[in-house]
Amino acid sequence: MKKFNLKTMTASLLLAASSMSFAADIDMNADANDLAIKGYDPVAYFTMGKPVNGDINYTATYKGAIYRFSSESNRDMFRADPAKFAPQYGGYCAYGVTRDKKFDTDPTAWRIIDNKLYLNLNKSVQKAWLENTQAFINQSDESWLVIKDKTVDEL
Structure with missing residues (x-):
């Protein structure tokens, strides 16, 4: 029976994990399996x-x-116009x-504002964001142009 060195195995796993690339674009908030918004239906927010x-x-x-x-109908609506239903800022926290x-x-x-879906980190952050939503949206729209192509670690 072959013995495994725990340190060597851990180092190998870390190296493998760091070299993995995921299919989701850099400007999309998705988990390690490329699942967006934790599996919630983006069309249902609207319908x-x-x-x-x-x-x-689906x-x-x-x-x-x-x-x-x-x-199936929600999936088909999304496929017809994904930009209409996908959350703003790639699904990252609007605030x-x-x-x-x-x-x-x-x-x-x-929240849906002007037919766009916005998500927040949590309900506490959302409460602050809702105090001046339009100003925050204007600021986020400008900031997104600068940060959308940067990784989380680069920010």
Whole structure:
């Protein structure tokens, strides 16, 4: 039986993990499996007015990220116009972008403003963001142009 050196195995795994590349574009917030918005259906925010978990049987990709949908019709609407339904700033926290940061989001901390979906880090951050939403959106729109092509580690 071959013995394994724990330090060597750990170093090998870290090296392998650091060399992995994921399909999602750099300007998309997706997990290690390229799943966007934690599997929530982006169309449901618009059609049902609430966050709804997607089903693994209904998926579509956009900018290398995988989106899940609660129904075939929602998937088809997304495929017809993904930019209409995908969250702004690649699904990163709308408030975080005002600070030139790419923060993950809580899919239950959301708002649709001017037919665009915005997500926030959590409901506490969202509360602050809602105090001056239009000013924050204007600031985020400008900041996004600068940070969208940078990795989280570069910010």
